[in-house]
Amino acid sequence: xxxxxxxxxxxxxxxxxxxxxxxxxxxxxxxxxxxxxxxxxxxxxxxxxxxxxxxxxxxxxxxxxxxxxxxxxxxxxxxxxxxxxxxxxxxxxxxxxxxxxxxxxxxxxxxxxxxxxxxxxxxxxx
Numbered sequence: 001x002x003x004x005x006x007x008x009x010x011x012x013x014x015x016x017x018x019x020x021x022x023x024x025x026x027x028x029x030x031x032x033x034x035x036x037x038x039x040x041x042x043x044x045x046x047x048x049x050x051x052x053x054x055x056x057x058x059x060x061x062x063x064x065x066x067x068x069x070x071x072x073x074x075x076x077x078x079x080x081x082x083x084x085x086x087x088x089x090x091x092x093x094x095x096x097x098x099x100x101x102x103x104x105x106x107x108x109x110x111x112x113x114x115x116x117x118x119x120x121x122x123x124x125x126x
Contacts, residue, residue, distance in 0.1 A: 009047075019057075029067075039078070040107075049089065058082050060107055073098065080104040084116040 007027045014034040021041045029049040039059040043066060050070040060081040069089030074097070081104035084090075090098075095117065102114040 014052075060104075062106060062109060063087060064109070068094070076101065079113060081106050082113050082116075083109045083111045084113070085109070085111055 006023065008023075008031055009027045010030040011028075012032045013028075013036055014032045015036065016033075017037045018041055019037045019039045021038070023046055024042050024044045025046060026043070027047045028051050029047045030051060031048075032052045033056050034052050035055040036053075037057045038061050039057050040061065042062045044062050045065040046063075047067045048071045049067050052072045053076065054072055054074050055077060057077040059078040061079075062083050064083055064085045064087075066084070066087045067089055068087055071089070071094070073090075073094045076098075079098060079101055082102075083106040084098070099114065099117050102117055105112045106116075
């Protein structure tokens with residue numbers, strides 16, 4: 001799937017296989033991505049405000065620059081190898097949860113998942 005800069009706001013994409021999809025800069029605000037397989041997807045710079053990501057698989061997903069204000073990030077299958085560099089709007093609760101399950105490094109950016117979350121915490125909480 002190649003949907004760079006696509007507008008997919010308020011769309012039900014639950015239980016969808018979007019593994020390896022190019023969703024760079026996509027507007028996914030308010031979308032339901034519950035139980036969606038986003039492993040290996042390129043979500044560089046997406047708008048994920050108020051989206052539902054419960055039970056989603058984010059393994060090896062590039063989320064660099066993602067806007068996550070109000071996003072529901074719970075019970076994720078995996079974030080191993082995901083890159084969260086320069087994300088915004090992550091709640092303290094979600095940051096704590098993600099940090100507790102973070103491991104691995106992204107296969108293309110080579111950034112450590114935990115390190116990308118630690119850098120966020122340092123930059124947003126002076």
